[in-house]
Amino acid sequence: MSRSSNRRWIAAFALASLAASTAASASPASDADVLLARGVELRRERKDAEALEHFERANKLLPTPRALTQIALAEQALNRWVEAEQHLMIALASADDPWIAQNRAALDEARDLIGKHLGWVTVKGAVDGAELFVNGRLVGRLPLAAPVRVVAGDVSLELRAEGFTPSSRGLQVLPGARTTETMTLERRADATARRPRPPPPHDDAPRGSSPKRTAGFVLGAIGMVGGGIGTYFGVRALSLKSDRDRECDVTGCSQTGLDADRDGRRAASFSVVGFAVGVAGLGASAWLLLTAAAPAAARPVLQLRVAPSHAGVSARWLF
16 A cells, blocks of 8 residues: 555544544533533532523533532522532432432532531412412412422511412522411402492483494485385386377377386386385485384384475484
8 A cells, every 4th residue: 555545544534533533522421521521620629500501501401410400409509408409309310320329428418518508398278279489489379289498597478469469478498397377368459349439321422323323324224215216217107108009099099108108117126126226225324223122202103205206305303
């Protein structure tokens, strides 16, 4: 094998090795291990808050009992006793994890140390569903399924419920002690008072703009127009009939008579349609206006005038 061939083979092998190491470092497990290692270094430098951020990122990337334990230990260093105990207890529940088994004794000591900073509080006697706040943080609604784990020392309790006046109380909780508090809530005076009902509408309130009355007026106008059209064409049909009778006899009709007969029949048809629309519209209008309870101070009056020479329809209000 020539030297150039050896160099090409070595270069290819190096590139393959680099790609493999890059892929391995990009895996979630490797990234989580890097974050955990950096977090431990930060703990040694007394930078517990920064370490906690690295541990949380590692646990989010790859949740493991080891990452959760490191979170708990960082929280312990930051005096976040309640959160530290919760996370450590979850991690210790993984008894078959090799890292937990290897460090079990030290972790049990850390659990006991954290527990010396905590106590329990049980709240009774309040309204079911009331929200319980401990040191300003909502921990649940009553009745609680289990006592509330709190940091030993001064503890502030507050209960809130809709329709009741909030109740607050301060107490002293000893390390490892179980304290029971009975709290009550008083219903607010405004919660028991009946809400005032809106006043009924006045009898003299304007109701002319109701949809039913508006539809009645529209149909009434249509009925009057239809009646006027029917009357006009009815009078015209009678007039054309007279013209036809003058131009026709037993022997036949003149062209003028034939035209008058044709136009008269057409006018009679229009008259029938107009009267039909008028009757239907006026009838529907009357029903809508009557059922809409129009004010008694005013009522509509429709007048239809028919004469041989003209026809007309008028409407007016009587007050």
